[in-house]
Amino acid sequence: MKTLEELKKIREEARKTVDIRKNKKGTRIVVGMATCGISAGARPVLKALLEEVQKRNLEDVVVTQTGCIGVCRLEPIVEVYRPNEEKVTYVEMTPEKAKRVIVEHIVNGNVVNEYTIGAYED
Numbered sequence: 358m359k360t361l362e363e364l365k366k367i368r369e370e371a372r373k374t375v376d377i378r379k380n381k382k383g384t385r386i387v388v389g390m391a392t393c394g395i396s397a398g399a400r401p402v403l404k405a406l407l408e409e410v411q412k413r414n415l416e417d418v419v420v421t422q423t424g425c426i427g428v429c430r431l432e433p434i435v436e437v438y439r440p441n442e443e444k445v446t447y448v449e450m451t452p453e454k455a456k457r458v459i460v461e462h463i464v465n466g467n468v469v470n471e472y473t474i475g476a477y478e479d
């Protein structure tokens with residue numbers, strides 16, 4: 358696993374890329390990074406999202422972090438906001454799942470239903 362310093366660097370680079378596009382309305386991917394999120398593995402998820410977005414040179418996609426999202430037991434949690442669409446909440450994320458979300462949801466526009474919070478609710 359990467360150190361915190363390395364993650365900071367990745368984040369800074371992502372931020373630079375994002376700044377240029379700040380004025381456009383695009384997709385926002387938010388990772389819950391409260392204590393529970395981090396202990397559940399949110400850092401590698403955040404890193405995978407950033408890497409995948411950069412690798413694919415996705416324009417208008419911003420990856421940010423937030424604190425508590427409110428559902429500790431389902432962390433790591435990733436929320437996707439796309440213009441004119443309902444927010445999608447992905448739970449129990451892993452770096453592999455995160456990459457799949459980028460490809461299927463962000464690139465191709467298909468929500469990965471089996472990872473959403475809806476799939477976990479009775």
Ligand code: FES
Pocket residue numbers: 391392393394424425426427428429430
């Ligand atoms: S502290 Fe875990 S979701 Fe808020």
